[in-house]
Amino acid sequence: MITDQQIRRLISLMQKSSTLAIAAAKSGMDEKTARKYLKANRLPSQMKKEHDWRTRRDPFETEWDHVRQMLELNSGLEAKTIFEYLQMINPGTYQDGQLRTLQRRIKIWRATEGPPKEVFFPQEHHPGELSESDFTCMNSLGVTIARQRFDHLFYHFVLTYSNWETGSICFSESFEALSQGLQNALWELGGVPESHRTDRLSAAVNNMTNPAEFTQRYNGLMNHYKLHAQRINARQPNENGDVEQSHNRFKQALDQSLMLRGSRDFISRHHYDTFVEKVLTQRNAGRHIRFEEERKLLRQLPASRLESSNRINVRVRKSSTIAVAGNVYSVDSRLRDEWVQVRLGAEYLEVWYSQRCIERIPRLYGKKKHHVQYRHIIDWLVRKPGAFANYRYRSDLFPSLRFRMAYDFLRSVIPGKADLEYLKILELAAKESETAVDQILENLIANQIPVSCEAVKTLLSQQRDDLPSVRDVTIDEVNISIYDTLLEDVSIAI
Incomplete structure (x- = not known):
């Protein structure tokens, strides 16, 4: 097969006044072949016919x-x-x-006769x-805080012209997280x-049944x-393309930085917040x-920021709980039947009563979901121990694994008095020290000593006796004569 390179050499030799026979021989072809290409004035690749025929029969022609x-x-x-359908209606025909x-x-x-594809401009x-701006999930990075898995989101903000970016860690796509971020x-x-352009977040954009485009709080x-x-x-996430692309690149940069960190x-x-800020600063440097x-x-x-929290007035139930955003939280039993104001933030909620913040949860x-603090209800649980066994939120009344192990013991x-005995131990934790009671339970269980309220109370008393009294303070006598040396030094200088 004659190549383009051979014909180019042939032409070059002919331009140097070589005879056709010599030029053809030096180019590695027959004289007739050389004459054919010189006459056509085209390279072999230009004279090659386009392959537009089938080499074998089309099995799907029928x-x-x-x-x-x-x-x-x-x-x-x-x-x-479609292939599986053809196999089904024509058994044994198609392999x-x-x-x-x-x-x-x-x-x-699809490329020649199919429907037109979407065009991006x-x-x-x-x-x-x-x-x-938009939220992105960061769980794939596998970050842990104090060896505990840290599942979180990231609110990502980007300027489309310069691609300058910033953001903040959050835990839900709520309006409070959006507003704060x-x-x-x-x-x-x-x-x-x-x-400012955002995704179709339910915290910002109303659903199709609402005539208003954005929610009232987002408009505010x-x-x-x-x-x-x-x-x-x-x-159509491509319409928010800058921040969507920044999601991938930011997480990739953060992942690489975590690898370098080891x-x-x-x-x-x-x-972790400081680490993320450093990665953002590095990306913005260019x-x-x-x-x-x-x-x-x-x-x-x-002149000032807008409050991000949502203020909700709720009444404390007879169970000393409040329902906020579909979840249950406990408050002090003294507030039962009272109206309180809940300020729902991105990560915390505050319970206000009589213009004072009573709880931060x-x-x-x-x-x-539910968050019941045993300190709020322990006084009445001790009086009504029969309610503990089937209490709806009982799982929240075990502050640590040791408390649960003590209850099981x-x-x-x-078995008949276990609930009351455990509640008395829990009462000691509420009134004395949860950490101290937890340590005592750990020691009792580790040393296979029977757990009881009296045992815990005795060990707590011993710990108090071992602590130094704040009244036993020894103050050394001050010798004021040492100040005379300062006066002597001054007189010598004068």
Whole structure:
């Protein structure tokens, strides 16, 4: 087979006044072949015929019209589904190895006769005009706090022109987390862009049945910062493309930094927050030129932040509990039947009564969960020990594994009085020290000493006796004559 390189050499030799016979011989071809290509004035690759014929019979030729009708009715059908259907209606006709042939045939049909595909239009971004935000799940990073799994989300804020980014750790896609994250980002930024675009978050965007586009609270947040609110269309994450792409790149950068660090465990939440901030600062370092362009065009921040928490007035039930956002929390039994104000934040909720904060409780995420603090109800549980066995929230009344082990031991030894005995131990924890009682229970269980309220009380008393009294303070007598030396030094200097 004659190659393009041989013909180029032939032409080069002919231009040097070589004879056709010599040039053809040096180019490695027959003189007639050389004359043919010189006359055609084309390379072999240009004279090659396009391969547009089949080398073997199409096994799906008889069924193709049927297949095409199926695709025209529903273009989403996969080739494998159609192939299995053809095998079912034509037993023994098609072998599994012929699937690839059908896949190629359908691929060609989609590209030449199928429905048109969605087209994406690149957008130009202008400084100071648009910011985007969204939540992303960080669980895949496998971060732990004090060796405990730390499942969390990240509220991600991005300026579309400079790609400057920031964010904050959160635990749900609630409005409180959205409000806190957005306001933190704007105050860190030091200004406000023209518009802000978000995903179709239920905390910000109403469902299709509501005529209002955005929720009342989200509109209030946008109006406070004079931001023009935007939202993407349903199932179109590409419309929030800058922040979506930043999700992947930020998590990849964080993952790489964790690998360099050599550990994914952190001493505390504060240490992890600091680590994330360092990664964000490093990523923003290469964007400062475009960021400075953008910063000059940002609008001024309002005089103050908007409160992120949601204020809810609820009445304390007879069970000394309140229901907030689908979850149950306990409060002090003194507040039973009273109306209290709950300030629901992103991570905590505060219980206010008579203009005072009575409780600050970690927020529960999801629905139908409960957080009952035994200190709120222990006084009445000791008086009504029969209620403990079937108490709906009994699982919350075991502060640690040792308390649960102590209860199980009591049930095996004194089943009839186990509940009352355990509640008395719990009362000691509430009135004395939960940590001290926990340590005593650990020692009793480890040394196989029977657990009882009296045993715990005795050991607590011994611990108090071993502590030094604050009244037994020895103060050494002060010798004031040492100050005379200072006066002597001054007189010598004079």
